[in-house]
Amino acid sequence: MEEQLVTAIMMFVIVFPLFMTAVIMYVGQQSERLCNALSLATAAATFLAVLALYPEAVGGSVVEYDLFEVLPDLAVSFRLDILSYNLILLSSFIWLLATIYSIDYMAHEHGGERFYPVLMFTLGSCLGIFLAGDFFTLFIFFELMSLIAYILVIHEETPDALKAGYKYLVVTILGGLAIFLGVIICFELGGSVSIGEGPLIDEVSPLATMAFFSFLIGFGIKAGMFPLHVWLPDAHPVAPSPASALLSGIMLKTGAYGLLRMIFDVFSVEIMQQANWNLIMAILAVITIILGSAVALTQEDIKRRLAYSSVGQMGYVVLGMTVFNEQVLTGDIFHIFSHAIMKSTLFLAAGAIIWKTHKRKISEMAGLGRQMPVTFSCFAVAALAMIGIPPLNGFLSKWTLSLGFLEGGFAVYVLVLLISSMLNAMYYLPIIIPAFLGEREEEKSGDKEGEEEDWEDEAIVFNVDEATFRMVAPMVVLAVCTLVFGIFPANIPFDLSRLAAEFLLLGG
Amino acid sequence: MPAIEHYPIIMVAGLLLLAFIMPLLYIWKRNWCEPVAIFAISVALVMSLCIIYEVVQGDAFEEGYWMGGWEHFGIEFKADYLSSYMLAVIHGVGLLILIYGIGDLKKELVEKVRGWYYTLYLLLMGAMSGMALTNDLFNLFVFMEIVAISACAIISIKEDRECLEASFKYLILSAMGTGCYLLSVAMIYMITGYMNLDMVGETMALGVGEYPLNILVAMSLMVVSFGVKSALFPLHVWLPDAHASAPSPSSAVLSGLVIKIYAVALVHILFRAFPMEILKEVPMTDIILWMSTLGIIFGSIFAMVQENFKKMLAYSSIAQIGYVFMGIGLFDPERPEETEALVGGLLHILNHAVMKSMLFMIAGIIIYSAGLKKIRDFDGIGNRLKWPMYIFIIGSASMVGIPITGGFMSKLHLAQGAIAVDMPFFVMVIIASSLLNAIYYMPIFINAFLSESKHENVTFKPVPGSMMIPVVILGGLVLLFGIYPAPVIGVLESAVESLIQ
Amino acid sequence: MMETIESLLHNYYYFIAVVLFVIGFHTMLTHSNLIKKVIAMNIMDTSVFLLFVTIGYVQGGRPPIMDAVTPPAGVDYINPLPSALILTGIIVAISVTAYALSLIVKIYKFYGTIDADEIAEIRGREE
């Protein structure tokens, strides 16, 4: 493809959603249908545009484009390489599905005219983060996305949501400021903040340490890394389910992406090892994995349990960054894919359950599997993938990671993965098994009250009462992806991950 | 059309003259006061833009402008980069505040004194322009006093008890500052025998060895004096009362412009009158740095506990003026080539002027429309006062330093400067204060939009367009300076370069 | 030690000016009576004016008035600049004083006292 065309498409995927935000905001006040249609069209067009970049990205070429200079030496610039491509492909795909899902989900909620523009704006800024050509641009889009996502978090406007939202906002600003500090130090030490110009900081100094910790705090907050995860279990459950899916599925990954870029573009593998920073990250990641999984066990609310599970899973991603061989990095990047797909499925399914039955407590979900078989099947597939049952994609990523850890001589990390998988099993299985096999609450209470009602309930129990097609379809698509990407180890995401890992290890 | 060299003096003299004509107009043609005042400031704005253009492009202002043609011993006006930048800020923001004030003052001031308000306003504008332009220490003193009196009067014009008391406190402390300034000028005159800044600078360089103590004392007095006047912590005690109790347009102009002009004057004197060797010997910049740091932190902390919205904004001004002084403080005389911090500090003059006057105007709009002053009463007003609260979001984002707003750009420069002179601690200060700002600004608009409204039965007075338009324009400017600050920064870099040489 | 005292005696006018300045400064900050504050302000200003005028004084100099006759050679004039400036300074001080006094009149009207502490007390009681 011609360079200019690629650049044009690249700019299109960022600017188009941002532009459509304004249009949807305007249209949303007039017509709900048009608003839905436009949002869908935007997400679809963005996804198609991203697909069009596929040959270019896989071909290994790097496209750079400077938009304009804000300050001397600090430009807003964009850059497409294989790692960015991985993430924009993933985001635009999940975004498309979440948008489809939202149409029915939001139909009964208030504030759709606010939800869709924000959804599109976060899409644009999220792609902006992944396509940023330098840390300054990355920081700006990061701040924009994080702050606008606040509106998604507080969408329900309940007191809980407001409280969680405030926590989210403060923590996000703290994270933004930390990244800001990191970018400044980076600019001062390296004279540039461009991505892909080799290590910007090439020796360990107090300032460099400060930069490392600033980035770690900033991106770590976003990635929900211990001890900065405090906002996450509050914020994700209160958002509307499609938004939770995106928050957990994609927006957490911006933090992981930032950390990857930090390791390979601000610093270098040598410096990370020399200063033992990778060990610091690994320790935090291990704590994150164990803590996230353990706390998830104690959660009664389904969405909170999923949110804590996200904390644990992000721990894998961070842990994977600390060992620098191709196998681990492939697994790491593939886990970004897997987790995004699995967690989105889970949140979408949970959303459908809550939407249909208004039940959030796990104990109340017994027997619902018979009422909503498709939804619960999708949930089950994704949950099993989370646990790491073969042949699902979660297994593939854990397998690759474990192989890599062994190769790199970090056998103990494999142990951590195993423990965590056990914990995962302990908190996911009690949702799935009673859902299909257990008795419904109404049945139990019916037993006590009398025969007749029991009989009536019986009739309802076997009534299949699924959510609407537009809500079920995205889940099914995602669940199929979970399966497919697990069964065929030579699938597209896996190849892309491997390419990205190679690319990173070759020095960006 | 007089030649461009005459513009500065025409501006200052014209504004002062119109200020005195205002009472007459008020007696004869009451309705003309406002249009004439607006016209005057607009002309001044156009002139300052011409001046800034000429300073950047041409060389009309290379030579100073000697009053009465008395070269080397008269009063000199000199439009350098910094002064012309400040002129544009003063008149640009001042014009918008004036337009805003027309609507607001109808409610806040009694009919009898409204004409005087414009007198004081033009006097303030003229004197501030004079302070920015003059190159003469004593002339600066005179303009400072005009600014001080008219600033006090513009508070006390609303005759209620808080205003009067605040105004008196302001007057006394500002008189103290003036006393220090005059003593300092006396000492400088004793050493050098000149009042002209350039010549003082030249002569002082020769006298460093002979009168080190005199110079030291003069410099400290100078910092104390300007510190009092621009509310540098811990000399800020007068500010919260004064800025909170004044009529909202007055608060806007006081917080937005008046405290900055003293900072500009201090920069002028510090860098032009005192030679670099003295700055190297004396840790004056360090002292300013620490004062500003304390101001940034404590101003924010005090702001957090305020109930009254305007008082909160006033305390936040103390923190924000700290940024301006931090820019000065982060200048390292040993490494004069690292100027980002100074640029950032000076840039913050513009950004803070724009955003703080905007916020005070929004406070004024809320008071005008709903009569609410306490922050906790603001719950749910977002749906009734939609646009003011939207703009408030922009303003508070800029206060926190979110990208694409002006506040971010100044913080960026300050942080860069701090790193450049190896003082990363101060970046942490900036970050801590941004976080504090977030903690007290964010809940306001969150509650305004999302909390249950307490005001279902209150009638909200419609806000006239003349009050809304300036706020919207300022909101646009906050974003503009956040997205495209390059021209301003260009001017400021030249300004700093010419100051340091 | 002797040198210090000698130089103090020699420059007694500086010394007096500074003493006056400090008296003014101290009174202004410590006394709660508003009128006393204004008086202190004037003392402070006056001290600086005195200092300024003494700077311009030349021992045995003539007043700097231009006669029709050309002055004889070797006669020094007093430096007129400080005096001229101080004249302006005095006017400024007068206007500040006048303004402060009129404020005090108004404050008295509202609070019934001109004592800063009592005013603070009244305001504290209101809130």
Added chain:
Amino acid sequence: MEDQIVRMICRVIVPFIQIYGMFIIIFGHLSPGGGFAGGAIAGASMVLFALSFNLQAGSKKISEESASLLESGGALVFVLAGVVALVLGANYLTNLEAGFPAGTPGRLFSAGVIPVITLGLGLKVTSSIVTLFYHLIGGEEEEH
């Protein structure tokens, strides 16, 4: 206060004070004094008058309105004198170089634009003192 002696003496003395003030103003460019000093003296005469009679009598002689008119007028004279130099092509407030007649040094009509400026200042200071006085007294009056 109805004191005949004070009033009588005041009536006699006020014109002299005013003439003295005028003299100081007009001879400002020739001898010590000038606009500030002379204006203060002339203004004090009005204050004295108002004190010894009463405020109403005082404001009959010079009303608040005309005082502020004079005040603005004084400033106007000053600024215009400066601007004339501008029009003549020199810097603001330029005196002889701009082409004002110099006259004979030491005579009343000399020194170019300076007497005009002094006069303006005198007017301004006189009226300012009167206005200030009225304002201060006015605050007291309202109360009682």
